[in-house]
Amino acid sequence: MFSMNKFISDQLMESGETGPIKKESKTPSKKKAPKVKKEDKDKKPRKPANHPRHRLSPAMQAIVGLEPLSRQGVTAALWDYIRSKELQNPNDRREIICDDKFSAVMDGQKSVTMFSLNKFISPHLIEKLPKGE
Numbered sequence: 001m002f003s004m005n006k007f008i009s010d011q012l013m014e015s016g017e018t019g020p021i022k023k024e025s026k027t028p029s030k031k032k033a034p035k036v037k038k039e040d041k042d043k044k045p046r047k048p049a050n051h052p053r054h055r056l057s058p059a060m061q062a063i064v065g066l067e068p069l070s071r072q073g074v075t076a077a078l079w080d081y082i083r084s085k086e087l088q089n090p091n092d093r094r095e096i097i098c099d100d101k102f103s104a105v106m107d108g109q110k111s112v113t114m115f116s117l118n119k120f121i122s123p124h125l126i127e128k129l130p131k132g133e
Contacts, residue, residue, distance in 0.1 A: 053129045059104040060124035068129055074121055078105075 051070035064077035082088060082096055089095040089111070096102075097111050106112050106120045 050131070052131070054125040055127040055129060057124040057126055059101075060121075062101050063105060071118075071121065071125065074125070075117065078117065078121070 049072075051072055053068040053070050054074075055068050056064065056074070060074065063081050064074055069077065081102070085099060085102075087096050087099065087102060089097055094113050094115070095111055096114060096117075098106050098109055103109060105124060109120075112120065
């Protein structure tokens with residue numbers, strides 16, 4: 001069998017050249033500069049979203065307060081309540097163990113998962129308020 005590598009190396013030895021054949025390029029090689037990450041202070045601040053606010057049921061008001069809130073505000077207030085009362089199961093952080101107030105909002109459940117919180121919130125958002133209020 002004919003070996004091309006052997007043929008090339010024999011030709012190089014006869015001509016007196018040593019080392020691998022280098023291909024000359026017409027354009028110099030350009031290495032890409034590493035990407036520089038923007039710092040948080042360089043980012044533009046987001047405009048707050050204009051989410052509708054709702055009147056809340058008395059059971060929900062007992063947990064989050066008396067003011068009307070948007071759905072996102074209610075969820076944030078529920079998580080503040082969960083963290084302040086340490087209601088998350090220490091072995092399974094996805095599970096929330098309900099106390100008396102929280103159980104009233106969660107349809108009488110003893111425990112719920114964090115993924116099912118939103119379906120229990122909807123019945124407690126009684127009335128959507130106009131933007132001016």
